[in-house]
Amino acid sequence: MSENYKSFRDLCVTRRQIENCSFSHWYPLFKAYTPKTEIIKPVPKEFVQYLEQDGIMLPSEQHTSSFYTGPIEENEENEYSDWEEEEHNSSDLDDYNDEEDKKPQNPKLDPVVDFPEFHDKLKGMLEKLGAVAPKLNWSAPQDATWILPNNSMKCTEVNELYLILNASNYIMHDLQYAFDDCQDNDNKMENPTFELILRKWFDINPALEFRVFVKDKQIVGVSQRDLNYYDYLKPLSDTFKDLIDEFVEDIVIPKFPDDSLVLDIYIPRPFDKIFLIDINPFAKKTDPLMFSWNELITKEQNEENDYELRLVLKNNTGRFACKEHSENQVPDDVVQASLDPNSIRELAEKWKELLAMQDKDEK
Numbered sequence: 001m002s003e004n005y006k007s008f009r010d011l012c013v014t015r016r017q018i019e020n021c022s023f024s025h026w027y028p029l030f031k032a033y034t035p036k037t038e039i040i041k042p043v044p045k046e047f048v049q050y051l052e053q054d055g056i057m058l059p060s061e062q063h064t065s066s067f068y069t070g071p072i073e074e075n076e077e078n079e080y081s082d083w084e085e086e087e088h089n090s091s092d093l094d095d096y097n098d099e100e101d102k103k104p105q106n107p108k109l110d111p112v113v114d115f116p117e118f119h120d121k122l123k124g125m126l127e128k129l130g131a132v133a134p135k136l137n138w139s140a141p142q143d144a145t146w147i148l149p150n151n152s153m154k155c156t157e158v159n160e161l162y163l164i165l166n167a168s169n170y171i172m173h174d175l176q177y178a179f180d181d182c183q184d185n186d187n188k189m190e191n192p193t194f195e196l197i198l199r200k201w202f203d204i205n206p207a208l209e210f211r212v213f214v215k216d217k218q219i220v221g222v223s224q225r226d227l228n229y230y231d232y233l234k235p236l237s238d239t240f241k242d243l244i245d246e247f248v249e250d251i252v253i254p255k256f257p258d259d260s261l262v263l264d265i266y267i268p269r270p271f272d273k274i275f276l277i278d279i280n281p282f283a284k285k286t287d288p289l290m291f292s293w294n295e296l297i298t299k300e301q302n303e304e305n306d307y308e309l310r311l312v313l314k315n316n317t318g319r320f321a322c323k324e325h326s327e328n329q330v331p332d333d334v335v336q337a338s339l340d341p342n343s344i345r346e347l348a349e350k351w352k353e354l355l356a357m358q359d360k361d362e363k
């Protein structure tokens with residue numbers, strides 16, 4: 001067995017540590033380093049229920065124009081007249097619809113009826129901030145970008161906020177499982193106070209985002225956050241490390257209540273300032289990116305405080321070749337169907353044709 005072998009040590013995390021990483025806890029400490037943000041805390045419980053629902057009803061407001069609730073303009077792409085002929089043959093679909101009708105359906109919440117003041121507040125904030133990147137206490141809906149036409153988290157109208165937050169499993173994690181892995185978790189404890197974070201949108205170059213692992217007040221590793229190869233990063237390593245050292249030692253460690261944490265930072269050109277994007281718990285639920293948790297936990301402290309800034313050095317290797325969060329995303333056809341209920345019929349027809357072809361091939 002290698003002499004360097006170190007046994008895997010468990011990593012414990014407390015509710016307090018998780019709470020210290022919720023946006024509204026750390027933001028006041030580092031406001032000067034964080035892009036402009038509005039925090040709405042607490043949010044009404046009806047809003048939480050609205051996000052937890054399976055599917056949502058968008059508010060249909062008079063005198064308000066929305067891409068999502070306005071009338072559908074007929075054009076070649078959404079001309080469905082040819083489907084009507086097939087309607088009588090599609091018995092499978094009719095059966096399916098019958099089944100659906102039999103299920104008891106809970107009436108869906110409607111923002112205009114169930115949380116009108118909060119709904120208006122959100123609209124006002126969007127007017128003030130312009131486009132935003134939303135998140136709750138800990139997580140952003142990075143797994144649900146497929147539901148918006150721009151395929152990003154950029155929300156410019158209130159319906160986009162509702163759609164992306166409702167469609168995201170990461171948001172559901174915040175609402176239902178935030179303290180699940182805590183050693184002192186007790187199911188009888190109250191839910192956290194939920195908060196909605198609206199960060200003014202700015203175009204981030206993902207190549208210049210880094211994750212910094214701090215253990216017992218020392219940096220034990222820094223990883224590129226977007227795991228693609230960018231040839232210009234390597235020569236800039238020392239510049240990045242100098243900025244990171246100064247930021248973590250002088251600004252973050254003296255103010256943050258825990259000795260171990262994981263920072264997400266952004267270093268835009270001309271590489272003279274760091275923006276703080278997020279603080280995460282030093283815990284297994286935080287993605288170690290190019291490190292492994294075992295490696296980070298067992299790192300020996302050294303006198304020089306030296307650590308590795310790990311970069312992707314080749315194009316498309318292993319996990320780095322896949323698109324981040326893609327495991328939580330769905331095909332484009334399904335996205336189209338989710339935006340326009342009529343398309344679900346076309347999707348079902350295509351699916352039937354494919355199955356029939358497959359059947360024929362197998363015979």
Ligand SMILES: Nc1ncnc2c1ncn2[C@@H]1O[C@H](COP(=O)(O)OP(=O)(O)OP(=O)(O)O)[C@@H](O)[C@H]1O
Nearest residue numbers: 035133138139140199200201202204264277278280
């Ligand atoms: N103001 C902003 N404008 C545009 N994009 C942003 C903004 N703030 C953050 N982002 C993008 O959103 C990404 C995710 O944000 P954030 O790190 O807050 O999410 P998270 O859910 O905490 O992620 P993780 O689970 O990896 O910790 C960032 O990496 C950044 O690229």
Ligand SMILES: [Mg+2]
Nearest residue numbers: 138278279280
């Ligand atoms: Mg985070």
